[in-house]
Each structure stands twice: as structure tokens, then as C-alpha cells.
Amino acid sequence: MKISENWLREWVNPNISSDDLVAQITLAGLEVDEVLPVASDFTGVVVGEITAAEPHPNADKLQVCQVFDGTETFQVVCGAPNARPGIKIPFAKIGAVLGADFKIKKAKLRQVESLGMLCSASELGLSDDHDGIMELPLTARAGEDFRAYLGLDDCIIDVDLTPNRSDCLSLAGLAREVSVLNKTDVTPVAIVPVAPGIDEVFPVRVESAESCPRYLGRVIRGVNVATTTPLWMVEKLRRSGVRSIDPIVDVTNYVMLELGQPMHAFDLANLSGSVVVRMAKQDEKITLLDGQGITLRDDTMVIADESTPLAIAGVMGGEGSGVQADTQDIFLESAFFAPLALAGKARSYGLHTDASHRYERGVDATLQEKAMERATALILEISGGQVGPITHVVNEAFLPAAAVVTLRRKKLDQYLALSIDKDLVTDILTRLGLEMVEVTDDAWTTKAPSHRFDIAIEADLIEEVARIYGYDNLPSSMPQAAVNFTPLSETKTQIQVLRSILVSQGYQEAVTYSFIDPVLSKQFLPNIEPVPLANPISADMGVMRPSLIPGLVKAYLYNQNRQQSRVRLFETGRRFIGSVDALADLDQQQQVAGLIAGTRHAEAWYHGSEKVDFYDLKAHVEALFALNDGGMPTFKRSECEFLHPGRSADLFIDEQFVGLMGELHPQLSKSLGANQPIYVFDIALDAVLNAKLPEYKAVSRFPEVRRDLALLVDRDVPVSALESVISATAGDAFKGVLVFDVYQGQGIDESKKSVALGLTWQHPSHTLSDEEVNNSVELAVAALSEQLGAVVRG
Template sequence: MKFSELWLREWVNPALDTEALETQLSLAGLEVDGCEPAAGQFSGVVVGEILAAEPHPNADKLQVCQVTDGEEEYQVVCGAPNARAGLKTAFAKVGSILPGDFKIKKAKLRQVESQGMLSSEKELGLSDNHEGIMELAEDATNGQDLRFYLNLNDAIFDVDLTPNRSDCLSIAGMAREVGVLNRARVNQPIFKRVPPTHDEQPQITLEAPHACPKYLGRIIKGVNIQAPTPIWMKEKLRRSGIRSLDPVVDVTNYVMLELGQPLHAFDKAQIQGGIRVRLAEDREKLVLLDGSELELTADTLVIADHSKALALAGIMGGEHSGCTENTQDILLEVAYFDPLALAGKARNYGLHTDASHRFERGVDFQVQERAMERATELLLDITGGEPGPVVEAVQADQLPTRPDVTLRKNRLEQLLAIRLPDEEVTDILTRLGLKVEDLGDAWQVQVPSYRFDISLEVDLIEEVARVYGYDKLPVKAPTASLLLQSQPEARITLRQLRSTLVARGYQEAVTYSFIDPKWSQAFDPDNTPLPLANPISTELSVMRTSLLPGLTKALVHNQKRQHPRVRLFESGLRFVQTPEGLIQEPMLAGLISGARLPEGWSNQDEAVDFFDLKGDLEALLELGGDSGSWQFKPAEHPALHPGQSAEVLCQQADGHWLSAGWLGALHPQLSKQLDVRGQALVFEIRLDSLQAGKLPRFKSLSRFPEMRRDLALLVDEGLPVGQLLQEAENQGGEWLQKVTLFDVYQGKGVPEGKKSLALGLTWQHPSRTLTDEEINAQVDQIVTAFSQGFAAELRS
């Protein structure tokens, strides 16, 4: 927010210079981005009056003007299009010094002598306006120093307010803060209540009271919109970064800057029937004051009459209802709009206005009556006219409530590391405009309507610290007795899992937790994703139920940038909705695609396959020291290739097998849909299952020989070998040490539809040598189980 220092000092005038005031505001949390002079450095410029303006004899675009400073007359050559007899303007006499150390001297322009210069605002460093020379009020005194006449020995503060401090988006709010910080009296202007002089009233209907619970309207007849805006108002607007347009707009802008309440004036002649505050009809059209045409959505609040929309509520007025040079009667509106109803609406339409900036952050819901009277008073002083009665439409139960907040004294001392006297805390809160009641061990605080940012105890503590002075608070390091947390020895840390994958050539990826609903449906159609209330975009509008969409998107991104060999993994949460509520489940996912080995003279150009990924996942499972509690079961998943997918099962303490995740190749149709080049293989597994390890136990080495038997089996080619290995371990007895698959063969000598498996079984006893009879009995038991359970035959 920009404002004039002199304007602020009209309200409150602390014993501080400009630099000290700037520092004080920044230390109080109202950061000053910049402080610059209200005008450039110049001297010798006075108020001058053009007595006559004649065409230059030797130039079409120049005029020869006779100018007086109240004592003498001067001849000045001027090229400004608005130079005319009777105009009072800025006159730089010979010897004057303008910004940039430019000294005015006598000169001849096209053989005509010029004794000075008539100046524009840009030439004096007032603004960028150089369309013509300055136009001053008719009552300006000729010869008066321009710096004194316009009060140009002023500074313009540019304060960068945080979104929660909307109460300071006005001179009244800034003055209140300066008064509190300096224990200075705030001299608020006395606003008179303007009595009506006619009986005509606007008809106002609140059709969306949740968005606009309060709306005030007043008809003012016979305004002279051609009347000039006073120079003092123009200057205050200019120094606040607002250009003067006409007296009606200038007054509404002035009151907005003064009190923080945006206002708007309609041309009454353009209003049919009464005012309706309603939601827009879907695809309703509205042409704004800047000439742009909008197609409105159904959740947009508009100000309308009984036939059309007049304005985008709280943002900008409509072109066809705005005041023009022919306007005679106006309808002045002052309203309170709910911040949530207007949040983001201006941005959705590519707009940002001073009004929307304030309404989105919150406006005092009790200042509307005051703003109406202030604007009426100024309008009557400048444009004349006859005011009617103020009509107020209000839905009291929809207005905000400001519940009391309790501030505990011990909590204040704890957070500030200092015990402030109760009287000082009470004084600080009272000066902030809060009503305070001391309850002994706490204060009960009633929050005023303009402080939207105070609702919790910590908000009050922040206010006390801010006003007391952050620089006065003691520097005290927090102390606490912290005990080292015990770490389960059997637990596998995420760091170990990451290191293992990195050692196997993977790179860690971090993707968004919210994804495109289409991707969610493609990868996990069985789970309905949680939609975001305020998404960044439609492509990122739901929470992910799987980490695989993000990794696949990263793969496509890399492939399009000529990186065909990709190995990625990610650890993070997935969000699954259940009847019991939302579950946030830690997961670990990986993806591989491209060549098995990096390109090189000694490496063969072979693409990765299912078993490459399975081997990487098994390396993670081995970290837990209990690989026997894991199984891979062929199963189908909607996002995976039907013939190259498996469900990962984990054995629980009670012996039950639970699903822990999936691995396999992406479904060909899904790969084509997502523009994946080549084959991509993925896995996703619950992180808690991976991290549950098993402590190793010491076991002495046996001094007795091992006994080995090899079996050649004929089985169906579709039989998973893992089932045979598991059955061999179950039937092999307690001295069976290991089961090894050392050959798989299909071809000559093996019937079609069959495959030959060669298993090596090794036994060893810790305290004696096993006999052939014992081993043969175990082998017979295993062969019988294979024959009965899997129709396996010994191959001769």
C-alpha cells in the first residue's frame, strides 16, 4: 500500500522523522518496501497564469504565451496542447532548477524569445504524465511557490503488508498502528451525518446473503460530474498510486484509501428497477469498465438490476452502468462481501483491483455506514447535489462474529521469555482497540470488527511482542532435556533401502502428491481418489492412490529428452479413502526401462525384463534377513501386463499371508495411452512391510559333511517354480539346509507343454553324519509330495 506521509500525519503526528518512522513500521511487522520523495528536486517553480496564448509565427505546434507570476509578465514559448488563456499552471522562471540539475535559461525557439518554461508533471518528477502542462485550481495564488502550494516536501511510503493485515490497507489503519507504537493520539476527522433532502430510495434485495450480508445504497441527485476535483485530493490520490478521473470516482477512491472500505457509484439512469445482489447465471455476459467482456460462472457474485448484471461484486463495475459526463443522478453503494466468497474470483478472470485486494483479505463489517456518510459529504462539497436517505439491507446472522480470546499470563511469559507487567500488557491491548478484562491468571479479550487476524491466543501474544518491540525481547536459547530415542535393531531404515537402490543404479525421484484424475483412474481404478478443494490445475486435482503415475510421468519426461535408460524410485505417501476414513500409507515404488546395462563395448544391448526388476526387489527383501517370509504370486493388476505381473505377499506373525505390493510390466494399452516408449517395469510395496526385519541369531558351523541329492522333474510349463521350492522346504525335514534350482530345460526329449527342472537339495546335521537311509526317506517324501500336489514326474 502506498500513502503520503503528510496525509498520515494529519491523523497522527509522532515525534519521529521520516527515516525513524520507516524503521519503526518495519520493526512492527509492517515492512516498508520503499520511501521516496513526493516530487523531484526542483526550485524556483511558481504558480503562473497564462494571460494569452497565440500561435507561434514560425511553428505549427508551438504557442507564444503571456504568463504572469502576479508581479510581472513573461513571454514563454510552449508546445503543450492544453496551454490556453486563463489556465493556471507550473511556471519555471529563468534561473529555476528542475530535476536532473536542469537549469532554465533564456532561449529562442524558432526566432521567438522564451523567458521560462511551463512544466508538465513528468518534468517536475511528480508522475509519468507528460501529455500536457499541469493544470492547477483557479484559486491558486499567482507567484506562490509550487512546492509550498502542493505540499511537495513529502515522502511516499510503500508498505508491503502480509495478507492477514488487511486492517492496515487504509490511512485510518496505518494511523492506528503508528498511534499504538508511539503512544500518540490519533486525531480522526469528524464525519458529519448528512441528512436527506429528498425521499427517493433504492430497492435492494440480498439474494446471496452468505456472500453479501450487508449492502447500503443512497441516491444523490443533481451531481455535477464536470466539477474539478480539488488539488489536495488529486495529490493524495497521486501519492497513493491512483490517477484522478472524475470527482465521483476520485471520492470513492479517496474514501477507500482513507477508511479501507471500497465504494462504487452507478449511473442511476442506467438501473432498471432495484438492486439485486445475486449469483451470476451460468455463461452470463458482463462488459467491465475497462471494456473487457467476461463470461461469468455460476459461483460469481454480481450486482444486478432487474434485467442485467451491473458489476462484478467487489471487483469492478460494468461499463454500461458506470458514470459518464452526462450522469446527473448516482446510486452510491457501500457493501460488505465475505472474503471466502470473493477469494480467487478476480484472479480467475485475470483481474486484480484495489477493491478486490481489500475484500479478499477482509474489510471491517461495521465501517460501511461511516464510509457512506464520508463519501456523501465529500461529493456534496465537490459536485453538489441532493442526497436521499440511506437504505440498508442486512442479514445479521450472516455477518462475521468476533469471539472473545483468552490470553494466559504464564503462556505469554513462556513464549516471550520475559514477564511483562500486567498493566503494560493491558495498556498495549487497549491501545490496539481491544477490550480487555483481567481475570487474574489471564486476560479475556474482545476483538474489534476490523481485526480479522486475531482469533487465537498466539495472535494476541504476537501483538504484544510486536508493540512491545521485538528488539527489546531477551535473547534466550530454549532448553529441554531430550532423551535419545531407541531405534529397533531389526528395523530396516529408509536410508538403507535408498542406498541399496542407488547402489543398483536407481535415482530417487520426488513427484507431486496430487495427480491427474485420468492417470489415477488408469493406474488404480478400484480406489476413488480424494479430490482437492482448491487444486493448482485440473491436471493436479486429486490425491494419488499410487506412486506409479508420478514415476511413469517422470519416465515419459526423460524419454522425450533422449534418456532411454531410466531407473527411478520414490518413497512417499499414498492416500486411500476407506469407510473408516482417509489412510495415508507410506509406500516405496520403483521403475526401470531401457537397456539392462549402460552402453559400452563390453555390454550387450539387452532390454530389461521382469526378472531384472524382481532381482532388485529381492535385494531389498534380503535386507530384512527373512527372505523366507516373502512370496511372489502370479496375479493380475489393471495397470500391469496380464502375463508379467505378480502380487508380493508377506507372511505375518500368525502365519497368514497378506498382500504387501505388486510388481510387473506396465500394461501395453496403458503404455500406448501414456506414450511410453518400449517396455517399462514397475514395483510398489508397502514401506512398513519392507522395514520389518528379523534379528540374526548365532548358529555354529557343523563339522560334519553335507549330503546332496539332485532331482530332475517333469512338470507343467505353467507351474511356478517357487511353489515347488516352498513344498521341498516344507517336506525336507529340519536338517534340509537349502534347495537350489540349477537348470530349466525345454526342447528335445521333453514333451510339449512340459518343462524339466533340476533341483539340488542339501542336508547337514550339526552333531553327526546323516545316513543314506535318512536322506532317501526325505527324498521319497519330497517326491511323493511333488507327485500328489503338482503332478510332477521324475525324469529318467
């Protein structure tokens, strides 16, 4: 919220500097974002009066004006279309400096001497209006310093309020805070009820009393909308970031800024029958003041007449019922809307207004009549007219009740680590506007004022005492606590180690959203119903992810679209399976997932540009299991919908499924716009975190013996089956098996493949003889033949 310091000091004027005032407001919890000057830096500008204006003899669009500065008259050449005799304007005299270095000097424009410059608002840094010179009220005294006349030695204080401090969304609220902080009295504007001059009322009916427990309306006839809003009001609005529109709208905006009560004026001639506060009908339509057409939902409260909606309650008025240039009679409204009834409504329609900003956070429920009287007096003063009595529609049952809160001395001292004098605490609470219901040595029982929606529990009062006492006056000390260091488990691999393994393989860690597009979820896992969000951030983040893979693929596509073709990403996080309706059925599984695509190595002169394949991914997955107590996983053909049917595998540990890996299905890749194969893995995190304790084994001093076998087997027999059979039958001295060639083609049956294996034996206590090794080979070959139909190639 932006507010002028001079305007604030009209209400409360502590004897402190501007810098101290800003620091004080910030330390009280109302953070000041910035402090800006109200106008650009200029000197030598006075109030001038144009006494005569004649066409320039040598230029069609210029005028030669005679300008009186209170003492003497100067000739000034001016090109502004509104320059005319009798008006008061800002006059920059010879020697005046505008901005940083623009100095006014004597000049000749088309052979006519000009002794100064008549200034527009933009040239003085007051606004963006540069269509003509700035016109001042006729009451302005010629020769008066222009900065002093408009009070431009002022600054705009931009306060960034937290949502709970809606009471400070007004000049009155901020003045209350400054008053409490400085123990200085507030001098509010005097509001005197306006006596009705006519008896006319306009009927009001409230059908949504729970959402609108208080609604006030008043008829004002004979207003002159063509009058000019006083410059003092225009300036206060401008310094608060509000543009002047017309006198009626300006008054409602001014009262909102001054007191915190949003208001609206309807053109009485455009109202039919009565004003009705009700819920909108489904798909009912309204065109707002900004020209935007809105289709309403039935959960939205509107202000309507007997035929059509006039405004979205608490948000914005309608185009057809607002004050127009020819308006003569108005219906002025002032209402209290329950914050929960309006919360989120403006944003749901893509709107945000000053009114909705205040109503959603809470407006004082006792403020409406005061605001009505203040606005009425200002309208009559500026635009004239005759005023009718106020129509009150109030439902006391739905008005917010004052919260009664007890503050205990014991809790106050405990939280502040300080014992504040009882009388000082009472004084602070009283100055904050709380009514002292009961005060004892041990507690204060208070009743919160109507403007403080945020005071509801004891902690709120503790915070208020701390704020006003001064956070910088509270003692500071280092917390002391016994720290018990928990030793790291040797049976669990730390997740940092897992991350290091992947980083060493060239991966970068990604953090993707837990919410994904329902369409994307169905593309990857059509048979799994994802967990929907009740209130999604956006349509493309509507469900909880059933897998980490879609998020990584989306991250890859983002990189691909920015010419990054070599991508390696991994992520650790939860996937969500089940239903939020029954939380016990919602399974949140910790996973580690990865993605690779592009070339095997980064571009360089010393190696080729081969693309990654299934076996690159397999090596990375096996690296994750290198420290695993359960050993390496078993790889079996995968039936996963989003993976390539011939280049994918499911992972098993002791026959238990722990994850999957493989190439993304080509059809899915194409539909997503990928321009190269993408390889992914998704593994249960627990499966790779079971650490294998190191165990010493003596290194054999005796040589290894190797035998190579070339086996013919059916094409669909996996090599892992060959390895399993050999390991089980090759004897105790068997050390390992290596696949060094796989062949299919000429000279071999189409249904077969040739697999070349290198088998190694090494005994810890003696050198193996040929007979021992040959026996082991024969046992292994016999088992391979019997179990897998393998034949040794001749």
C-alpha cells in the same frame, strides 16, 4: 497495501525517522515488504507557466513556447501536443538533472534555441503517461520547486498484512497502529454530515439480510463527471497503487483507502424500480466493469435492480450500470457484507479486487455511514450536485456482536515469561481501542472494538500486549527440557536405510502430490473408486491417490518431455483406499514405489546401451527385501490392470500379498505418450521394514560340491517352483540353486522349456562324498518329476 508516508503523517506524526517508522511497523507484526520513492531522483525542476506558443518554423510537430518561471521567461522547443498558453507545467531549467545522469543543457532544435525542457509525468518517474507534458492546477505558483509543490520527498510503504489484520487495510487503520506504538494522538480527517438538499430517495430492498445486514444508499443529482480530479487526490491514489479514472470513481477509491470501506456508485439513470440485494439466480449473467462476462451461480450475492444484476456484491460493479462520461445523477452505496458470505467468491470467478480483498477479511460494521458522508462531501466539493437523505436498511440481528474477552494475569505472565505492570497492560489495551469492562489484580475483561475481527479469545489479547510492548523487549532464553533418547529398534529397518539401498541402485527420491487427476486414476485402476476431495485445488487434482504409481509415471513423462530418457525414481508415502464419509473406512497405507526406464547404464564408452527389463527391476526389489526378516518374497503372475500381463508379478510373504511389480501395460503407456517401456513396483512399506537380526554362522572349512541339471518342464511352470521343490528335498547340506540358462526352440517341444540349474552342497563338518551328493540329486529329481512333471534332459 501501499500507502504514502506523507499521507500517513497527516494523520499521525511521531517524532521518528522514516527508517525507524518502517522498522517499528514491521516489529509490530505488520511486515513491510519494501519502501519505494514516489518519484525518480531529479533536481532543478520548477513550476512553469506557458505564456505563449507558436509553431516551429522548421518542424510541423514542434512548438516554440515561452515559459515563465516566476522570475523570467525562457524559450523552450516542445513537441507535446497539449502544449498551449495558460497552462502550468513542470519546467526543467538549464542545469536540471533528471534520473541518474540526464542533464538539461542549452540546445538548438531545427535551428531554434531551446533553454530547458517541459516534462511529462513519465520523465519525472511519476507514472507511465508520456503522451504529453504534465498539466498542473492553475493555482500552482510559477517558480515553486516542483518536488516541494507535489511533496515528492516522500516514500511508498508497502505493508504485507496477514489475513487476520483487515483493520489495517486503510490509512486510518495503519494510523491507529502507529499511534498506539508511539503513544501519539491520531488526527483523523473531520467528517461532517452533509445536509440533504433534495428529498429524493431510491428504494432499497435487502433479501439476503444474513449476508448483508447493513446497506446504505444515497441519491446525488447533477454531478459533473467531466471535472478533473484534484491533483492531491490523484497523487495519493497513485502512491497507493490506484489509477485515477474519473472524479466519482476516484472518490470511492480514495475513501476505501482512507477509511477501509469499499464503495460503489451507480448511474441512477440506468437503475430500474429499486435496488435489490439478493442471491443470484443460477446461470444468470452479468458483464463486469472490466468487460468480462460472468455466468453466476446461485450461491453468489448480487446487487440488482428489478430487472437485472448490477454488480457482484463486494467484488465488482457491472458495465451497464457504472458511472459513464455522460452520467449526471448517481446512486452511491455503502454496505457491510458478512465475510463468510463473500469468502472465496471472487477467486471462484477468477477475480480479485481491492473490495473483495477487504470484505473477505472483514470490514468494520459501523463504518458505512461515516464513509458515506465522507464520500458525499468529496463528490460535492469536486463535481458538485445536490444530495438526498441516506437510505438505511439494517438488520441488527445479523450484525457482528462485540467479543468480550478476559485476559488472566497468570496466563499473560506464563506466555511472555515476564510480568508487565498492571497499569501498563491496561494502557496498552485501552490504546488499542478495547473497552475495559472490568479490571482486577488477576484479570482484564475487555470488549473488542468493531474494527478488530481478530480479537476473539484470550491468546489474541496476549499477542496484542506482546506486540505493543515490543517483541524485542521480551526476555529470551533457551528452552530447557529433559531429552530422552529412544533407542532404535533392531527389529525394524530404518526408512533411511531403505532409501540408501534405492539410491545405491541409481534411484532419485521423488515427492509427488497425494492428489491426482480422476481420469488418471481410472486409467490405472478402473475398478477402484478413488477418494474425492470436497474442495480440490484444481480439476486435475480432484481425488486422493489409490496408488503411488500414477504420480511417478507423471513425473517420468515430465522428464521424458525434457529429453531425459534414463529415469529412476522412488517415493515413500501413503495411498488412500475407502471413503472420507466414514473415516474408519478410510485406509491410509504406507507404500514404497519405484519406476525405471531407459538404458541399464548411464551413457559411457565402456559398456553398451541395453535397455532395462523386468529382471533389472526384480533385482532392485529383491535388494529391498535383503534385510527382511521374512526373507525373499514369492513371485506370482500378476493380474493387475495397468501392468503387462506377461511381464509382471505379485509379491507374497507367507502367502500374504505385499506388493506388485512389472512393465506398464503397452496400451496404457501409448495412451500416456510414453516412448519406451516403463517398469514400476509398489510395495507395502511394512513388508520391507521388518529387520532380520544378524546371526553368526561358522564358515565351513570343507569344499563345496556342485551338480548341474538341465530339466524339461512345461512352459508355464515358474522357475521359483523348481527352486522350492529342490530346496525342500535336497538335504540338510544343500546350500543353494542357481539358474544359468533357459532355452526354448529347436529340438524342444513347443509346450516345453529347458531350464539349466546349478545345485550346490557344503557340509559344515566333513567333505561330502559323491554318494551323498548323488543321493540328494536323485531325491530332488524324483520330487521334481512327481510334483512338476520335470524330466532330466539326456
